[in-house]
Structure formats: structure tokens, C-alpha cells
Amino acid sequence: MTAVAPDSGRAPVLVIGEALVDILVRADGTRSARPGGSPANAAVGLARLGHRIRLATRVGDDLAGRDIRAHLRDSGVELTEGSVVPGPTSTATAHLDAGGAATYDFDIAWEAPEVPAGPFHVHTGSLATALAPGADRVLKSVEAARRAGTVSYDPNIRPLLLGTPAEERPRVERFVALSDVVKASHEDLAWLYPRQDVDSIARAWLESGPSLVVVTLGPDGALARWRDGGCELPAAAVRVTDTVGAGDAFTSGLLSGLLDGGLLGAAPDAGTPRVRLGGRAAADVLASALVGAIGAAALTCMREGADPPTRAALERWRRGG
Template sequence: MFVVCGEALWDLFGGETSSGDLQFDARVGGSPFNVAVGVARLGKRSALLTGLSADSLGRRLHAALDREGVDTALLMTKQAPTTLSLVDLGPDGHPAYAFYGTGAADRALAAEDLPQLGEDVSGLHFGSYSLVTDSTGSSLLELAHREAGRRLITLDPNVRPTVEPDLALWRQRIAAFVKTADLVKVSVEDLETLYPGVAPAEIARCWLSTGAKLVVVTAGGQGAEAFTAAEHVRMPARRVDVVDAVGAGDTFQAALIAALLESGRLTGQAVAALDAEALSRLLDFAMAAAALTCARRGADLAYRAELPALDLEVH
């Protein structure tokens, strides 16, 4: 089982009625929530570790996880509200988010909430604003330090300055998580926000020198790159008629995790040993999954049956 750590919330897509009133289409979301669902849809066991509100929105999030087959044993019930995210889609389908979550349940995970993980847990994923919103962020960092080297650790910063505008805090906390991570997936947009003017390859080399075994940089319609200590590969994006890009990065991340689980590459050493051909196949698999999400409304993640067979054998 892969444990995904971080926020669960509701995305609200706004629109005007013919009479000029504002109405919302509410969808379950949050990057870690989506990744947990994505891993389950890709045929692998997943669980979500987060603070979840006891309110009606929190109960609906719990029910949605149950429907998707995500293990809910690690959800920590909190007497705090559920985060809401207002989503504004640009003409190219790229989303912009405004978060309403001060004092919300997904920011209230405490050190005493951290579980003792069983032998069936093969890895953990950390990401998004849960990295920097305390008490959740510091608690998850404690968990990452505790489990690093014992299980596969993956990370997606998924930077959200509208939640935490202090980029120095983001850089500090991400650097701390990178030291524990085997796989880091990050978007070009996040890198430009965090390190303006610095080439992605330079940042990837830095992260590889501090602990990461594989760094994947996504660039939307421009494709993706993968970096290890020995290899660098670049793959073009798949052509797709984009409805919106909500959840595409989360689908990509879930596909990376599911592919490593499917191939039994569950250690940092196994990830580092991927050759250029295997890395190309890994990127293509993840981009195929992300393309399916881009062709659908909202964070509607891919299912395993929609994707081709995968071979990550090193040749």
C-alpha cells in the first residue's frame, strides 16, 4: 500500500447563470487527495493520511474515498472546517486557485496523529501546501524523516503561494523534504516560482546531490524530463484536446507511483538504476495518464484499463 500525505478539499468551479447569478460546480479535490485516488484507479492500494473535518463536506470527502477504494484508516477527524478552493479556468484550460482554509482540518494534523506503519506500506507520498501549513507540515516532515530509507518516498511540491506567500519558507521546507525523497516530481511553473532564472537541470542536479534519486520536471504541453545521477531523458507531450488541466499533474504523479509499484521498483537504489529507455517509458506512461485527465472536466483521473502495458526493465 502507498500512503499519500496531505490535504483533502473541495474545488468550486464558478460560473454565471443566464440571469447573472453566480453558481458553483463543486468537485472533491486537493492534490494529495487526487494522487491517492489516482493510485487506486491505477490498480494499486493507496491510503490518505490527513486531517479531515467532521463537517458535512468532510463526511462527503470520506465517502468519496470509500467509493474510490482508497483506504481511510489513516484519516484523522478534526473539529475544524473543510478547505474550499475557488477554481478559475483560463482560456487554455489552465487553472488558477484561491484557497479558503485558515484553521481548516487539513492544516491541523499533529505529531501525535502520525501512525505506526505496517509492513504492507511500501511507500509514502508528500506534497502541495500541506508541506508548509503547520501543524501539518512539520508533522509530515517528522514522518518523512522517520520513514526515509525504510520505504520509497515521493514528493511533489505543487507550490501554492496563495496559501503561503512566503517563498523562503517553501524553499526551506521543500529542501528538507527533498533530503528524504527518492523521487521528486515538479512542474516548470513551480521551479520558476521558487527559483526564477535558474535552469531546471541545475535544480535537478542540486536535488540529486542532496538525496533524491530521480527528479522529473513536467512542462505541460512541452513534455517532461527525467534526471538521475547517470541519465537525462526528455519526452514530448502527447497531443490532446484540452478541456482543462485540473488534476493533470496529480494524475502524472499517481502514474509515476503506480508504475514503480507495478514494476517492483520500491527502493531508491532501484529507481536510480533506471536506464534511459526505462525512464522514457516511465515518462510516456505518466504523460498518457495525464492526457486523459486533460481531456475531461476537473480532476477525473485515469484508470489502469485506459493505459497501455508497461515495462520498466533495464536493458
């Protein structure tokens, strides 16, 4: 898929996290493989929506790694120095049920490369913020990035690779507190905080630092909360092929809208809100970003694997085309 030409007027984005091969095992037993990894998917989604994207990741120098690099390059994503390393590329095997919902097995190694400094928006999450030894370097990178720009985070919990919820909560909450925008799924919250209400968790996270928390609710849409407001959005009615990459497409659609509206990028002046969500203009930007997120996820669900839309495709969807 050809990427949209980047718009130099938008803030540049650095994505930190894993790129791997998604192996799809369908309910009928057939298999296929394609590039994936939650942060890499979000990077591709943002690039296809016209943003300048650099990805700090770990990709092997094997055939699978070459395929991933070609996929990223074709979508307009640039790898940072040190992202290609000797050895095999990580894999995630997605087992699809009859309805297209996925469960995962992983064979992954994660060592974060050095990341460039600069005034830009940084997005991270998923296994990159959870797996040693790379997770500690990602945390330090996020702490440094906050001083120069804004940060978003998607925990994208993978229980098979983690400890207990009690062990993981402090790490997740540290990244939440460092972030300006947090996107999570209701499955993430159900695992981290068993039997707790999604809305109360989102509001508690807001109190710790972010300006915006958005929770995807699967077929029930999404819930968004910010300091002085909130809303719920229904999901788009589409014929689902599979759900692989839908959450990452939602993230890229959300961040794209916030970047387009100038709400993310350079660090704010001391004493001012990090993301100014008050006022009519910001409310309009946020509403448009949330609709774009729903649309990006819906279009991805209609395709096999993590295949987020271009800006042109998303605009057609907005117009009902």
C-alpha cells in the same frame, strides 16, 4: 468511477496530505464542486491504477467531508485513523480561463493525523508539507518512513499561502533531500528559483539525495533526470477541458509505473542505492512509468476537474485506443 481491484503483489502506499473540495469557476461564470486536494488526487489516481492506498488527511465531519469520503471510498482509498475531524472541510476555488488553465484561492486548515508505521512507499507534498501546524508532523513522518521504505514528494507550490521564495526554499529542499523520487512543475521551480534553468535545478536536487527528479513542462511535456542519465518527453496532443488535477495524475502515473516495476517500496539494504535506476531492466521500467505519467495527465486534461484514469483507461491510451 469504480476502482481497479488492488493487486496484493504490489507494495502498499501511504499518502499524506490534504483532501478538500475543489470549486470550479469557469470563464463563463458557472460553478461546480468536486473532491480534490493534490495528495488526495494522487491517492485516487494510484488506487484507480490498482494500488493499495491509505490516505492520512484532514476531512471535516460536514456534508462536504462526507462527499469526499464517499469519493475516496469509491475509488478504493482507505482513510487512516484520525483523518476525520469535527468542523468544516477545506476548499480550493479554481478559476478557469478560456483555455481551461486554473488559478486558485484557498480556505484551508491543515493538522496532520498520526500516521501508521510500516514498510511501504510514502508520498506527500503540496500544502501538507507547507502549512503549520501539520507540516512539522509530516516532516517527522517522512523522516521515519525513510527508514522502512521509500518516499516521493511533489512540492506543488501555492504562493498565495506561502512566504517568500527565500523563506520557502529551505523547507522544500529538506523534503527533496529526504525523497527518493521528486516530481515538480516548471511553475514550482520558476517561483522557488527565479531566472534559474530547470535542468540545472533538477541536477542540483539530484545531488542532495533523490534518485529521480521529474519536472512537468505543461504543453512542452516533461524532463526527467537521474544519476547517470536523463530524457525529455513530449506532451500528448489532446483537447483540453481543464488542467485541474493533471499534475497529480502525472504523479500517480509515474509512481504506479515505478511500483509496478519493483523500484519503490521496501527500504534498500545499507550501502545500496535507494532506487536502482541503472541497467536495462530499470531503464525500461522508468521509460514505461514516464509514458504512463504523460498518459494519465493527458486523460485527466480531457475531463472536467481532477478525474484521473483507471488502469484499463490508461492501457487503452497506451495502445492508441
